[in-house]
Amino acid sequence: MKGLVPELIIKEEMQADVLLGLQWGDEGKGKVVDVLTPDYDIIARFQGGPNAGHTLEFEGIKHVLHTIPSGIFRANTMNLIGNGVVIDPIIFKREVDELSELNVSVENILLISKKAHLILPTHRMLDAASEAAKGKQKIGSTLKGIGPTYMDKTGRNGLRIGDIESPEFQQKYTALKEKHQRILEQMGYETEPSDEDAWFEGIEVIRAIPRIESEHYINKKLKNNGRVLAEGAQGALLDIDFGSYPFVTSSNTICAGACTGLGIAPSAIGKVIGISKAYCTRVGSGPFPTELHDADGDLMRKEGNEFGATTGRPRRCGWLDLPALKYSIMINGVTHLVLTKADVLNVFDEIKVCTHYKVNGELTPDMPFDITNAEPVYKTLPGWKEGAAGMENAMEMPKALEDYIAYLENELQVPIWIVSLGPDREQTIIREVAMA
16 A cells, blocks of 8 residues: 555665676686776675686786685775685685785785685695595595585684684684594594694784675675675586585585675675686586597697696586576576687587487486486587687677577577687677677
């Protein structure tokens, strides 16, 4: 009924855009964040830890970031490590040292949430012991201590960045370390960490970085029309809830993870920028319906230099998987697509795309509960042998590549906004057709 509720005047506020991977990670998020950073005031990592490897290339420099957001090379943008991230002080110090060698003043453009959790040396020891105990059932962990750290977080035992300021920090550290040592002893593994001194050196580096109540900071920035880009790590198919469980990471890699990993409301989400390679890759164990075990897979790996930025492990390669990609688009609410590594497919006369799965003899366009035995059904498209690298605008695209993009847009019902045709920030085409 009219008149019962007073009319509200709602002030329009800025929304945070979210950028995330739509596959099993390694989609090229770091490069795309670097390209987009000039349009934002804050780049905020919202989950994951040093298991991430975001590679950036520009001006002859190649750099891999593991914990620090990918906007760090743009001097006019603030970078935030959010509460959903887990931080290894040893790796963090190494990153800061490497950036210092490139004349990047991290202390001036980096902030850390007090609620982010710390990875202890014994977390990494537990990770290695747990993976070894699984034998043939191992999940392909990066052995960075990510899983055990998130387990302590949800078990309410964790050590957080804000604890660094406590006079009881050493006691808290020792109590958690000794808990881990008891578990390791029961498993029959070495219990004494060899890199404890290096860990505390890393803590001193963290002390030099501003530590903040990040949820207040980021919401105040949005209220004051600050432009925020939330940067995800890994990919949607590695999400702890919606990925190919149990071969997943330990955090929520999907768009919803930006809310819990930064402390922003769902209504504060603006664009959702999803990144997919023009084909598929995966590192470690787990189902991969379109994986190639032939010369095409080897050629894809060679042309794409498909080796893990964090682990160095060769990536498994295969054709683009539309059922999996549609699934990721659905659960993330993707509004803008980014297609990376289209240049890698230059070498193929024909390109295949998985359009459906055959599961127990039934054809389905949807991603089922278990994709272990999903058989891919392919559509074959012409390749673009003329070459796609080095182009500066969409007008120079080979016709076959234009057709491939049009086909994907029609199938996915989301515009492809950006096409990446090489690792350097300059090898990027922003398509006007998708601007909203």
